[in-house]
Amino acid sequence: MNYPTNVKYTKEHEWIRVEGDIAYVGITDYAQQQLGDIVFVDIQTEGETLEAGDTFGTIEVVKTISDLFMPVGGEVLEQNTALADQPELVNQDPYGEGWLIKVKPADDADFDSLLDAEAYKTLING
Numbered sequence: 001m002n003y004p005t006n007v008k009y010t011k012e013h014e015w016i017r018v019e020g021d022i023a024y025v026g027i028t029d030y031a032q033q034q035l036g037d038i039v040f041v042d043i044q045t046e047g048e049t050l051e052a053g054d055t056f057g058t059i060e061v062v063k064t065i066s067d068l069f070m071p072v073g074g075e076v077l078e079q080n081t082a083l084a085d086q087p088e089l090v091n092q093d094p095y096g097e098g099w100l101i102k103v104k105p106a107d108d109a110d111f112d113s114l115l116d117a118e119a120y121k122t123l124i125n126g
Helices: 029-035 108-113 117-125
Strands: 014-019 022-027 038-042 055-061 065-069 074-079 101-105
Antiparallel strands (some): 014 022, 074 101
16 A cells, blocks of 8 residues: 655545645545546536535546545645546556646645644554
8 A cells, every 4th residue: 555755644535745836636545445446537626615624526436426525625726637538547546647636725724634644554554
């Protein structure tokens, strides 16, 4: 299992990586393994400003649809358009090419409630 240290994690298994004033959001390696083969990613919130914990989209696998939650409050700037034709990128490279959205975080304080790699590992492994 992959736990990059350059991202922060949520208890709902999303990750966020800040690059300048933009942040990338995706689901963790653990989440994609638990879900199985991803067949569709639906994000209808581009251009919206959401609060931490709000649903920003859904991810569909063969047997279920799971909500995706904002790790921090902010504006959804862009979704990963490559996922329309290749949703399997989330399975293949969850921390890289399989990112879901780019956001402009509203408040740095939101990051204080997120987990680092060690805390996330503890959450998963007990």
